[in-house]
Amino acid sequence: MAKHRAINTFKPAKKIAAKHSSLPIELKIDSLADDGRGVARHDNKVVFIADALPGETVLAKASRLHKRFDEAELLDIITASADRVAPICAIYYQCGGCQLQHLNYPSQLAYKRAKLDKVITGNGGAAAETAMLQASDTQYRHRARLSYYKGQLGFKAKSSHNIVAVEQCPLLENPINTALAQNRNAICRYFGDKAKGEVSFSADRDGRVGIHIQKDGFVDLKRSEQLAADIEAPAFLYSVTGSKGPAWLGASSPLQYQTLNALTLRYQPGDFTQVNTAVNRQIIDLCLAWLAPQPDEQIADYFCGLGNFSLALANAGARVSGFDAGESMIRSATQQALDAGLPIDYFCVDLFDSAAITIPAGCHKVILDPPRAGAKILCEYLAANKVVSSIAYVSCDPATLARDLAILSAAGFSIAQAAMADMFPHTHHVESVVFLTR
Incomplete structure (x- = not known):
């Protein structure tokens, strides 16, 4: 029997209603939830246990009770998974920044790819087509x-x-x-x-x-x-x-933020930039390959930010229209395009307002990189507009990606290719890129 020290030293956020519920229980971990917690079953309810891994038998104590599921605190690991490793950070079990350092890195990648595969197959795609983009799993945050x-x-x-x-x-x-x-x-x-x-x-x-x-x-x-x-x-x-x-x-x-090759973006501390520059460059390169911009071809970049994709597309010869709601970012992006002499027109637009969304004349290809909330309104607009035939969708949340892909699939789009991009190693967050055509 493997013995480990107690891992979670923090008090539960909510008192347990039933006195007997706080007694230690032995649980078998079946899988990992979307937030990286272990999943077990006890008394016909799902139980979530942070820091537990599939295949492990653990000793846990209920910390919060809910109607449909419970949450438990990990007390001890009775049988450890072969995939368990020592965290690379001394304060991992106290800090809230990471959720998966106790899982070896290849298994982290497999877990994240499986989450994306579920989304892809649920919307008519083939899991075998899901590629993997990755770089170093340490010293990656800029x-x-x-x-x-x-x-x-x-x-x-x-x-x-x-x-x-x-x-x-x-x-x-x-x-x-x-x-x-x-x-x-x-x-x-x-x-x-x-x-x-x-x-x-x-x-x-x-x-x-x-x-x-x-x-x-x-x-x-x-x-x-x-x-x-x-x-x-x-x-x-x-x-x-x-x-x-x-x-x-x-x-x-x-x-200066390097995007692709010699292209750079000027930014201020507090501006949004992708935290993992190496993986970001791989995503840009992949989207360029998928969209294959032709000389003077019109391409729209939605949720363009400072121009992460716009600059690369314009540098490849396309005429680009960028749309975002951030006024200061749009001003900065406009000036940078002018300084670089690239054909990019930027517009300050609320992309969660269907009345404000437009598609540039002659535009058949678009790229979108929305926040975690996804792009439901924009996808409904693109679905209804039959002119658009190719979409590169960059997502940071599988749940909203699944919702938006369903909208596009119902309008005749099909998933041509997809990739899981490990933008945030040692966390449960999944970045992905999907290419759709119709």
Whole structure:
């Protein structure tokens, strides 16, 4: 019998109603849920247990009871899975950032691909066509957002608003870890004992690290100026904003985000960019291959952001129209297209409002990269418009992807190819790319 120490040290979020329900129970783990928790069955109910793996027999204690399912706290592992490994992070079982470090990386990839395969086959596609895009499973994040409260700078704890102090994170690019180590004391002094807020670190291709602080209350401009002087290069304080009053803005130049080959995007700390630059480049390359842009061909880029796909498509010869709701991003994207001399027209549009959506004249190919909420309204619009014949859909949520693919499938689109892109190793999040034609 394999014995392991208790893993979860946090108190349950909700008291158990029945006294006997808090007694330890032995459970057999059948599978992994979409959020990475182990799934077992007890008393004709599904039970979710964090940090448990399929095939394991565990000792657990109920932590929350619901009508249709229960949640339990892992106390001990009686029989461990052959796929279980030691986490690469010393604070993994306390930090809420990752969910799968206890599962070996090949099994993580198989788990995520299976989630996408289920979506693909459920909408008429073939699972055998699902490709895999991956890069390094460590040091892949080029940006991170930490929280500060009562002297602690770190990540939110699992199932809690508490903060777990972070010295170094194995998922962050080296320049961010270095900037964190060199400047955490200065940042903590700036906040003091009572203030709270968030600190964003963003690294660019040249190793510079921009720091943005969002804090409660007013911003002390003089103290912000002093913090800027205290930050060690190549890191720099980009800006400090508060919930009240004016912000402190530095004079540093924007960061550079490499997309494909020599193409770069200028961005500010706080702007949305894909956290995994290596996997992002693979996604762009795959979408270019699928859409095969021809000289002067019109292609629409929905949820375009700063132009992650627009620049690559235009650089390949297409005329691109980009659509997004973020005014500041659209302004930045427009200027960058002008500076690069690329034929891109950007429009500020609410893509969750069917009355605001348009398809450019002569446009037969589109790419969309929506947020986690998906693109239901846009997919309904594209489904009704018979002009569009090819769609590259980049998704960060299998559930909303399944819903949107059903809309497109009902309108005659079929899944030609698909890929699981491991944008977030050691977490349960699944990024995917699907190519549809009709």
